[in-house]
Amino acid sequence: MTRGTAGTLTIDLDAIAANWRLLAERAKPAQCAAVVKANGYGLGAGEVARRLQAEGCRWFFVAHLEEAVRLRETVPELPIVALNGPLPGLERNFVEHNVLPALNDLGQIEAWQALAKRLGRKLDAVVHIDTGMNRLGLNASEVQALAQDKSRLDGLKPFLWMSHLACADLENHKLNLDQRDRFLSALAQLPKATASLANSSGIFLGSAWHHDLVRPGAALYGINPVPWAANPMQSVVTLTGKILQIHSVDTGIGVGYGAEWLARRPSRIATVGVGYADGYLRSLKERSVVFFKGQPLPVVGRISMDLITVDATEAAQQMRPGDEVELLGPHIGADELGERGGTIGYEILTQLGARYHHRYIGAVA
Numbered sequence: 001m002t003r004g005t006a007g008t009l010t011i012d013l014d015a016i017a018a019n020w021r022l023l024a025e026r027a028k029p030a031q032c033a034a035v036v037k038a039n040g041y042g043l044g045a046g047e048v049a050r051r052l053q054a055e056g057c058r059w060f061f062v063a064h065l066e067e068a069v070r071l072r073e074t075v076p077e078l079p080i081v082a083l084n085g086p087l088p089g090l091e092r093n094f095v096e097h098n099v100l101p102a103l104n105d106l107g108q109i110e111a112w113q114a115l116a117k118r119l120g121r122k123l124d125a126v127v128h129i130d131t132g133m134n135r136l137g138l139n140a141s142e143v144q145a146l147a148q149d150k151s152r153l154d155g156l157k158p159f160l161w162m163s164h165l166a167c168a169d170l171e172n173h174k175l176n177l178d179q180r181d182r183f184l185s186a187l188a189q190l191p192k193a194t195a196s197l198a199n200s201s202g203i204f205l206g207s208a209w210h211h212d213l214v215r216p217g218a219a220l221y222g223i224n225p226v227p228w229a230a231n232p233m234q235s236v237v238t239l240t241g242k243i244l245q246i247h248s249v250d251t252g253i254g255v256g257y258g259a260e261w262l263a264r265r266p267s268r269i270a271t272v273g274v275g276y277a278d279g280y281l282r283s284l285k286e287r288s289v290v291f292f293k294g295q296p297l298p299v300v301g302r303i304s305m306d307l308i309t310v311d312a313t314e315a316a317q318q319m320r321p322g323d324e325v326e327l328l329g330p331h332i333g334a335d336e337l338g339e340r341g342g343t344i345g346y347e348i349l350t351q352l353g354a355r356y357h358h359r360y361i362g363a364v365a
């Protein structure tokens with residue numbers, strides 16, 4: 001099949017489902033949610049949520065109201081939490097779409113309460129408690145204020161108390177223990193509701209971090225939640241690019257912008273139609289490899305907006321325009337590409353760009 005796109009992004013829904021089941025099993029008896037913000041970490045929030053809903057996932061998290069509204073088309077009934085919360089005046093929009101905003105300070109709780117009063121019915125409240133990330137959520141004194149004045153929750157039904165770990169991917173970091181203790185002490189003061197602390201890596205810290213609900217994102221998509229050990233997750237995404245042209249260059253001849261890379265021997269250079277505008281980071285210059293039929297070939301010269309150049313001199317097999325190379329996949333995962341490019345797998349996935357043909361394999365639901 002010929003398509004006029006940068007490349008093909010193949011997303012294995014069976015692998016995402018298997019990853020969710022592994023995390024859910026590990027978190028038991030806690031429930032396992034799915035975080036599908038940023039369009040399911042770049043892989044398609046609707047497709048991911050449809051499949052995970054069929055697997056038994058009963059909670060979904062996104063960042064923004066807009067993301068939640070779109071997800072409502074796929075997830076008509078189950079709770080969708082928008083982590084970034086409601087800015088003043090927007091509370092009503094959340095109710096209209098049956099989206100739960102994470103309430104991140106006392107003011108947001110008051111506004112949510114005022115809306116409940118105007119509507120003349122109780123509203124479910126998701127409250128984010130800051131236990132050490134210092135990003136979003138009620139601080140310790142706000143938690144205390146909430147606990148001491150029960151009227152602050154009048155008209156609201158506590159639905160979820162949540163907090164977020166700052167260092168879960170760092171084994172034995174002291175903050176993991178501190179955040180868990182602070183979360184427990186907040187919970188002890190507050191009325192009973194579902195409690196949630198762990199992200200992907202947090203699940204692997206142990207059952208003391210699981211509470212009632214865990215919220216994995218990255219691990220669902222194949223990112224290693226335990227960077228200090230072998231990746232227990234299945235590979236989910238494969239990105240292939242098409243070879244557009246193959247050049248022969250003599251010793252001493254430059255390739256690409258700045259003519260920075262010079263051939264040290266007579267070389268064959270394959271040009272692939274993917275570039276930094278497609279999320280193939282410019283910082284990967286001469287730090288990356290692509291795979292042709294499983295064989296690694298070094299990326300040479302600068303990364304262009306729409307193109308990369310690869311030293312294909314060693315390609316054992318005959319290579320032709322139209323052949324595909326693996327840029328990201330089983331041979332070189334998002335974590336490794338991130339490391340080579342000076343970032344993390346999360347950023348690699350979420351920056352993949354809009355010019356690929358998205359192909360889903362595995363059962364849709």
Ligand SMILES: *Cc1c(COP(=O)(O)O)cnc(C)c1O
Pocket residue numbers: 035037083163164198199200201215216217218219
């Ligand atoms: C993004 C996010 C998650 C998921 O984190 P992963 O590391 O991708 O598992 C969970 N909770 C909150 C509040 C988040 O912002």
